[in-house]
Amino acid sequence: MRIAVNTIFLQKNNLEGYGYFVQEIFRRLAAKYVEHEFIFLFDRAYDEQFIFSANIKPIVIKPKARHALAFKFWYDVKLAWALRSIKPDVVVQPYGFCSLTTKFPQLLIVHDLAFIHYPKFIGKQHLLYYKKFTPKFLQKAKQIATVSEFSKQDIINQYKIPSEKISVVYSAAKPLFTTIPYVLQSAVKEKYTNGCEYFLFTGGIHPRKNLLTLLKAFSVFKKRQQSNMKLLIAGRLAWQNNDFLDKLETYKYKSDIVLLGYINEDELAHITASAYTLIFPSFFEGFGVPPLEAMQCNVPVITSNVSSMPEICGTAALYANPNNYNELAEKMMQLYKDETLRNNIIDEGKQQYKKFTWDITANLMWQSILKTMA
Secondary structure, eight states, X not given: OEEEEXXXXXXXXXXXXXXXXXXXXXXXXXXXXXXXXXXXXXXXXXXXXXXXXXXEEEEEOOXXXXXHHHHHHIIIIIIHHHHHHHOOSEEEETTSOOOSSOOSOEEEEOOOOHHHHOGXXXXXHHHHHHHHHHHHHHHHOSEEEESXXXXXXXXXXXXXXXXXXXXXXXXXXXXXXXXXXXXXXXXHHHHHHTTOOEEEEESOBSGGGOHHHHHHHHHHHHHHHOOOOEEEEESOBOSSOHHHHHHHHXXXXXXXXXXXXXXXXXXXXXXXXXXXXXXXOOSOOSSOSHHHHHHHTTXXXXXXXXXXXXXXXXXXXXXXXXXXXXXXXXHHHHHHHOHHHHHHHHHHHHHHGXXXXXXXXXXXXXXXXXXHHO
């Protein structure tokens, strides 16, 4: 069997969510199914670190595809032309787009439909592209995979896609997020908060992550508890970050906020494992990895009670309405004042994160690939 995989997000030193998802799945599948050939399709020069085994063949299809017009040309012209020579049994499209011109069966992976629910958080050019072509992609694909039951139902509701055409292939957290010794936790706190305990948010600084509500909730917490607790925010400055940065300039508790910016993964894992609580108040997530990362580190989680978060976190988190900063603050104070509750949430997390592993994800993806070929 010849399996073509769109790998344009496998980029050295820039391996974000989509790229890591593809890496972890197809590293495992290529190693497990050595009798099959995997064709990795890049849009630029690739790094050899992504050619995981001898049954992977890399092909570069130029030009680079990084904006709406380039997407259209790359998928419908350049990729379609290349596939005629490759003659794959199946084409895996992991980023929500597929070719509308090729006749080879495609497995389309759609992580979420955030552009429908929160269009103001997406650039105009990309929003128009998503709105116009997503229904066409969903119809064209022979099979669809998505990362949660929530996202599956959302696709069904929005586009009337038959349920049997959609499979759930859950994501997972990186294994390097794990517990660390107390002495190392103390060193992390000394480095970033002068030894103080801290709440932690990880993710891009972007309106969909709901950081303004987090700032308001932290204000309420500080006023009521008179605590030296800090708030660490770890993540790159994403699109539309000006409002948050402007508010932070006049924020009463600015001295208790630590903006870390982008942090390398090893350091972020230590920062997560040393946190008092992870707070993830996002408005919308197709899956949401940071809470699982915290659970693997034995760190309790407070997150939103919307989208996929209750499905992914189960009983291993406290939930708050993302539009209600007082409710979020109340959950922060509950964990701060009730050590028994905090320990219970940690214990629940130790069981919950085991439901989501990359081995499970790879097996689910393989079943979706077989369905696409059927």
